[in-house]
Amino acid sequence: MRKYAKVVSQEPVGAGVFLLRLEAPAVAAATSPGTFVMLRVSGGPEPLLARPFSVHGAEGDHLLILYQVVGRGTEMLSRVEPGRELACWGPLGNGFNLDCQRPLLVAGGMGVAPLWFAARAMAERGAEVSVLFGLAGAGGYSELLAVLQDQAEAGKISLSFTTEDGSLGEKGLVTHLMPQALERADRVLACGPPAMLKAVASLAAEAEVACQVSLEAPMACGVGACLGCVVPAVPGGGYLRVCQEGPVLGAARVDWERL
Amino acid sequence: MGTKVKTAVKVGSLELANPVLAASGTFGYGREFAKYLDLNRLGGVVTKGLSLEPRDGNPPPRIVETAAGMLNAIGLANVGAEVFLEEKLPFLAALDCKVVVNLYAEGIDQFAGLAERLRGAEGIDALEINVSCPNVKGGGVAFGVDPISVAAVTRAVRENSDLPVWVKLTPNVTDPVPIALAAQKAGAEALSLINTIMGMAIDARRRTPRLANVMGGLSGPAIKPVGLRMVHLVSRAVDIPVVGLGGIMTGEDAAEYLLAGATAVQVGTASFGDPSSCQRVADELAQFCAQEGVADVNELVGALKT
Numbered sequence: 001m002r003k004y005a006k007v008v009s010q011e012p013v014g015a016g017v018f019l020l021r022l023e024a025p026a027v028a029a030a031t032s033p034g035t036f037v038m039l040r041v042s043g044g045p046e047p048l049l050a051r052p053f054s055v056h057g058a059e060g061d062h063l064l065i066l067y068q069v070v071g072r073g074t075e076m077l078s079r080v081e082p083g084r085e086l087a088c089w090g091p092l093g094n095g096f097n098l099d100c101q102r103p104l105l106v107a108g109g110m111g112v113a114p115l116w117f118a119a120r121a122m123a124e125r126g127a128e129v130s131v132l133f134g135l136a137g138a139g140g141y142s143e144l145l146a147v148l149q150d151q152a153e154a155g156k157i158s159l160s161f162t163t164e165d166g167s168l169g170e171k172g173l174v175t176h177l178m179p180q181a182l183e184r185a186d187r188v189l190a191c192g193p194p195a196m197l198k199a200v201a202s203l204a205a206e207a208e209v210a211c212q213v214s215l216e217a218p219m220a221c222g223v224g225a226c227l228g229c230v231v232p233a234v235p236g237g238g239y240l241r242v243c244q245e246g247p248v249l250g251a252a253r254v255d256w257e258r259l
Numbered sequence: 260m261g262t263k264v265k266t267a268v269k270v271g272s273l274e275l276a277n278p279v280l281a282a283s284g285t286f287g288y289g290r291e292f293a294k295y296l297d298l299n300r301l302g303g304v305v306t307k308g309l310s311l312e313p314r315d316g317n318p319p320p321r322i323v324e325t326a327a328g329m330l331n332a333i334g335l336a337n338v339g340a341e342v343f344l345e346e347k348l349p350f351l352a353a354l355d356c357k358v359v360v361n362l363y364a365e366g367i368d369q370f371a372g373l374a375e376r377l378r379g380a381e382g383i384d385a386l387e388i389n390v391s392c393p394n395v396k397g398g399g400v401a402f403g404v405d406p407i408s409v410a411a412v413t414r415a416v417r418e419n420s421d422l423p424v425w426v427k428l429t430p431n432v433t434d435p436v437p438i439a440l441a442a443q444k445a446g447a448e449a450l451s452l453i454n455t456i457m458g459m460a461i462d463a464r465r466r467t468p469r470l471a472n473v474m475g476g477l478s479g480p481a482i483k484p485v486g487l488r489m490v491h492l493v494s495r496a497v498d499i500p501v502v503g504l505g506g507i508m509t510g511e512d513a514a515e516y517l518l519a520g521a522t523a524v525q526v527g528t529a530s531f532g533d534p535s536s537c538q539r540v541a542d543e544l545a546q547f548c549a550q551e552g553v554a555d556v557n558e559l560v561g562a563l564k565t
């Protein structure tokens with residue numbers, strides 16, 4: 001019962017950013033936005049552990065993964081040729097609650113990977129979806145941004161950008177756009193760096209809008225067994241396993257001070 | 260495979276369908292892996308270290324990958340005896356494979372209390388004492404480094420249980436043999452070794468430890484040579500069976516442990532990189548035997564030529 005996925009294609013869509021298409025019928029059929037898979041890039045002991053990746057989309061038998069090269073595992077993954085089989089198991093964890101009318105999705109960097117899957121799924125169901133996408137700078141991301149803009153237009157998703165260097169959209173942090181956007185929103189879904197998520201959670205709480213965040217943590221098993229992936233829960237709640245109780249968690253369950 | 264290899268082994272009074280068990284702390288309570296392998300095809304499952312009361316464990320980060328291995332400082336987070344008995348054990352009890360419960364406590368009395376709490380519970384086949392934990396009354400030094408403490412803990416658990424008692428030894432000692440002999444004398448039916456090797460990882464740019472706990476236990480292929488040596492040393496010194504572990508990734512790794520003197524093996528960290536590892540190792544071990552003309556895995560036990 002070893003689980004594999006076959007690499008169908010892999011395209012660079014930005015500086016060190018790749019769109020990986022895997023043939024994984026069972027995972028593709030069972031996934032929902034916010035869930036993730038474990039992908040093992042090597043067959044040997046280096047690196048030893050699999051890497052967690054959010055599902056970016058599912059099309060028929062295919063699973064899409066959008067990822068950025070940040071270390072040796074992702075670097076190795078970026079060199080994998082079509083036809084190769086990778087150990088892959090999932091979908092894992094709990095996804096986003098998509099049941100709302102005017103969701104506000106706040107993405108930081110690669111946090112766009114799971115959120116875009118959610119945005120398209122919700123738009124298809126007729127929700128009025130707004131996405132705020134924050135990047136350090138737009139330089140190097142032109143292909144990815146063009147694809148997202150095309151899909152946003154086709155899918156009637158409102159997409160706004162912020163960049164810290166001002167190269168695209170409003171200059172500054174993505175949270176700067178939130179207060180106004182929150183006025184219409186009935187739920188916030190967010191994924192990005194911890195500092196961003198903390199700020200998003202706090203703005204959503206002030207505006208009394210329900211907020212779900214997708215968190216990251218180093219993982220060994222991905223299936224709830226090793227207890228390595230925990231984040232602190234609000235006092236009295238101990239710890240939450242990102243792979244099991246998460247990766248999508250109600251922002252109110254997380255102890256942001258200790259995160 | 261033409262010939263059918265005999266895979267059953269006896270660890271003390273416990274008969275296993277094959278020599279491969281899942282190691283404590285790397286396999287949860289078994290159910291987590293049910294989708295990825297056939298649990299009934301394993302020799303056994305050793306559950307996550309259990310304490311009387313639930314434990315939250317250490318703050319994160321708790322794990323970090325290292326060269327051919329990983330460090331963990333989970334802090335023995337677990338659900339506690341009550342939830343274990345009510346929610347985790349029934350699933351395990353229904354399996355064909357043997358269920359070994361790994362025990363953790365911070366004092367002799369607590370170990371005795373834990374064994375007593377588990378007494379009579381249906382579905383437990385053996386207890387494995389984790390002596391790598393700090394002895395709170397003994398000043399926080401791990402029980403496992405002191406033969407007298409190991410003997411006392413072993414006796415306390417034996418006296419409060421009708422189950423076979425295995426003692427899991429730590430490699431963080433100069434010589435494991437006196438400790439192994441002490442456990443044997445106190446009534447251990449088997450010895451499991453090795454637990455993780457204490458280690459550390461540092462982020463040089465931030466000048467910080469990579470684990471919140473600063474130190475952690477090293478596991479994975481990196482530690483296999485250490486495990487093999489300790490199994491070799493201990494199995495020659497004691498008369499009770501040894502269960503070998505540390506860095507087993509393949510059936511051939513398992514065969515190496517049997518040759519070194521182990522009667523059975525446990526697969527730990529390998530389950531993280533491939534959740535079907537335990538079953539795969541069992542299958543590969545049988546294939547290895549078939550290829551090598553070994554009709555019964557027991558022929559490998561201690562068969563190292565030196």
Ligand SMILES: Cc1cc2nc3c(=O)[nH]c(=O)nc-3n(C[C@H](O)[C@H](O)[C@H](O)COP(=O)(O)OP(=O)(O)OC[C@H]3O[C@@H](n4cnc5c(N)ncnc54)[C@H](O)[C@@H]3O)c2cc1C
Nearest residue numbers: 051052053054066067068071072073074113216217218247
């Ligand atoms: C639920 C989840 C979903 C994710 N989804 C995506 C995604 O869609 N796209 C994407 O680009 N990245 C995603 N990540 C982050 C991705 O897993 C890491 O970038 C990747 O593990 C880095 O591996 P590496 O070997 O290249 O880096 P290294 O730094 O060499 O990795 C060393 C170790 O640290 C771990 N690690 C490093 N960075 C992270 C991180 N940010 N989160 C968790 N563990 C980390 C690795 O898994 C590995 O065990 C996700 C993480 C989680 C937990």
Ligand SMILES: Cc1cc2nc3c(=O)[nH]c(=O)nc-3n(C[C@H](O)[C@H](O)[C@H](O)COP(=O)(O)O)c2cc1C
Nearest residue numbers: 282283284308331389453454478479505506527528
């Ligand atoms: C994440 C993790 C948690 C562990 N938890 C326990 C535990 O609760 N009790 C115990 O006796 N050993 C525990 N161990 C040790 C393993 O059972 C095993 O002895 C060790 O990892 C060496 O084997 P390996 O290299 O195959 O993993 C743990 C190991 C890891 C990696």
Ligand code: FES
Nearest residue numbers: 222226227229243
């Ligand atoms: S990654 Fe192992 S418990 Fe979450």
